[in-house]
Amino acid sequence: MWRWNDRMLKTKMFISFSIVALVIVGITCGIFYYKNTSDIKSQTFSLSKIIAKQFSEMLDLYMQNIEELTLSISIDPAIQSNLFDFYKASNPIEKETIGYRLNPILFNFSYPKSYVQSISIYTLDGHLYHYTKYVKPEPVVTLSSEQLHNYAEVLGSKPFILVPAPEEQKRGDNPETVVSFIRKITKIPTQTIMGFVDIKINLNAFKMVLTNTEEKENDSTMHVLIVNDEGEVVFENGSRLMGNSQARFDTTIFSKPLPEGELRWNDKIYLYTFEKSSYTGWSTIILIPKDVIILKQKRIQDIVIIIGLISMLLIATVSYILSHQITLPLSNMARKMSRVEIGDLSQRMDYVGANEIGKLSRMYNHMLDSISRLIREVYELKLAEKNAQLSALHAQINPHFLYNTLNIMKSISRLRGIEEVAEISESLAGLFQYSMKNLHRPVALAEEIEHINNYIKIQQHRFGSRLELQCDISGAVLQASILKLTIQPLIENAVNHGLRKVKTGGSIRIQAVCHESVLTIKVTDNGAGMNEAQRIQIDNTLDSSSSLHQFQDIHHGIGLLNIHQRVQLFYGKPYGLQVSSKSGVGTTVTLIIPFSRVQPVKGEIAQ
Incomplete structure (x- = not known):
């Protein structure tokens, strides 16, 4: 044959x-x-x-x-x-x-x-x-x-x-x-x-x-x-x-x-x-x-x-x-x-006609045009990336300068007995230190929770007793691998949108369980919640992975879609965010990812 x-x-x-x-x-x-x-x-x-x-x-x-x-x-x-x-x-x-x-x-x-x-x-x-x-x-x-x-x-x-x-x-x-x-x-x-x-x-x-x-x-x-x-x-x-x-x-x-x-x-x-x-x-x-x-x-x-x-x-x-x-x-x-x-990308077909060969010739020419454009874009992107790396090296001194300045403020505040300023400076320094590490590398859930605690400490100085954080996570689950900055934006949405108008008794609860090699993390607040139309709009946007501008009229901002896309790009389509909410009761955002333990990186030095 x-x-x-x-x-x-x-x-x-x-x-x-x-x-x-x-x-x-x-x-x-x-x-x-x-x-x-x-x-x-x-x-x-x-x-x-x-x-x-x-x-x-x-x-x-x-x-x-x-x-x-x-x-x-x-x-x-x-x-x-x-x-x-x-x-x-x-x-x-x-x-x-x-x-x-x-x-x-x-x-x-x-x-x-x-x-x-x-x-x-x-x-x-x-x-x-x-x-x-x-x-x-x-x-x-x-x-x-x-x-x-x-x-x-x-x-x-x-x-x-x-x-x-x-x-x-x-x-x-x-x-x-x-x-x-x-x-x-x-x-x-x-x-x-x-x-x-x-x-x-x-x-x-x-x-x-x-x-x-x-x-x-x-x-x-x-x-x-x-x-x-x-x-x-x-x-x-x-x-x-x-x-x-x-x-x-x-x-x-x-x-x-x-x-x-x-x-x-x-x-x-x-x-x-x-x-x-x-x-x-x-x-x-x-x-x-x-x-x-x-x-x-x-x-x-x-x-x-x-x-x-x-x-x-x-x-x-x-x-x-x-x-x-x-x-x-x-x-x-x-x-x-x-x-x-x-x-040699200059080769083009000269065949004209409305039949299949003509269509194939036009598609071939369009393909070569697209390849040429993509090569040019990739080349320009590589140049831009090199320039960005150079700019990043020059700009790296600024976060470090700000981090060092916060540590100086913490030391001076403690020497002069201003403990609140020292605590805020210490929490803010922890936020900067956590954010400056490799964003693309997964971390342990415990590290993400520690980062959330620093954020909550700062917010508690703002809201006082109106805000309370509860964590319901077992010790084994704390070693689960998770993308950096996937839970903290959910807490931030709950504070800025769900509990913004709450006068007293505001509560945010974090739950994490592992079942059949699937890690489920729920962030629940008892804030204002959303009506059914808003919730359906968020679900449709997450399902279609539409562009970010569709979230501009939604009170939860663009953070949900950003996290949802990052999770699906890293873990695959079956995983991501799910939102449930009821007006006047509160909102629950569920993060679903595959369970795995974090693997330490050899030779990495903590900053």
Whole structure:
């Protein structure tokens, strides 16, 4: 995986886009190919069904015309009279003479029908009267007595019989497909059988119907078959299978639930549909060679592959250009940042635009401006710090001079018996001595309490008996580590603001307890207190650590926020100050810090 992460962003974008595009294009092309090939098959079956139905209906119409013709022949009075004369005649010459009388009658029936090839009338004893339209007729195959007997039995329950001719008729180079339409002739009005009429129909006339259909198919690939229930092929367009007993068709397809599917015919795979006629009992079968469908699928496949390749090429080109446009400014920024790394802060991005790269470029330029400004400020701050240290060295004599002066005042006051001035001078000197030590270093809580006692001694000379300090702190807690000057400002706030207007009985109480490594120090006064609005304002300011000016209108001054910020900077956010107060009752300020014992600093000399 590290090799992939080490590749350039442009390369990863190009490879990722190409793989995603390949998957999408592949799936899309696959769906398109499957859908189109499926549609081709569906359209082929739909068209074949329509053709099969139309052809079957056309065949039924032809056969209905033939049935009407045979009915007209069977009830014609002239034919009835001649057949009656035939059965009365005993002389063969008389029987032949009847044939001459029937010839013009049969001519009149067949002449208007172009698809009628010949009309034959059989007597019950097998005598034949035959009329044909051909000038040079072919030898006529007569029906045997057994065949006539079988026909009589079948025609007892059916109006007609359709029988494929045993052989095709040939006229020149054109084979003619012929089928026999046989009907019985009954005597009127007794309905006794007098004979049979056999009309031979030339099915080549059906090919004219298929002409328009074949024009719609490529290379005339559609085959139309007419098959009877025994599987004999009665008709096939463009073939010579009619009447061939070996040309049997597989009739199992007629029992399948759907009239469509695939089959093998003459060693070739076809898609088929069929329509069975309830009138003739024949089935019209439409065959489409499967290789034609496969050829169409191959064309679609080639088109899909070409479209897929073109799409992949376009997507690859676009992804490369897009990734190049994205990574070019990033590469430029990387080069500039390498220059910044060695200290050249003058490198700026010139990219303009409202997109992400433009925003990143502006942020990069602003970052360099901020770094330059901060470096300049830090440099100036260092200079100011050095100057301040020099000034502090010069000014250090002043606190020491004041501290020494206070000690002189204490000595003179004691020598002259002015004890109050000596005590005030001693307490004030202790305050200065405590304040001049390292402010950033934690001290023991006992030291902070001693500093508070010095402050209270001075204030008691001011307030007298109005002010009292109580400390409730155990000996172990007195060794706790605490930041210097974190409790004394709380006492000062209580004196200056809480107890300022108290005439007598003013009290300040300091409590310190340790629980679960947390030191809690409470400073409580019984002064004026604060109303709820003032207390909420202090809490909000402490929580948001806002600027100091927000405390200017609050009577507790800026000391609380100063202490709160110092504690959080030193110990962390969970620690700091909490204020509770009630107007007219007093105020309690709670300081919460982690408990630890103060560690003495080696080599430090007390001042």
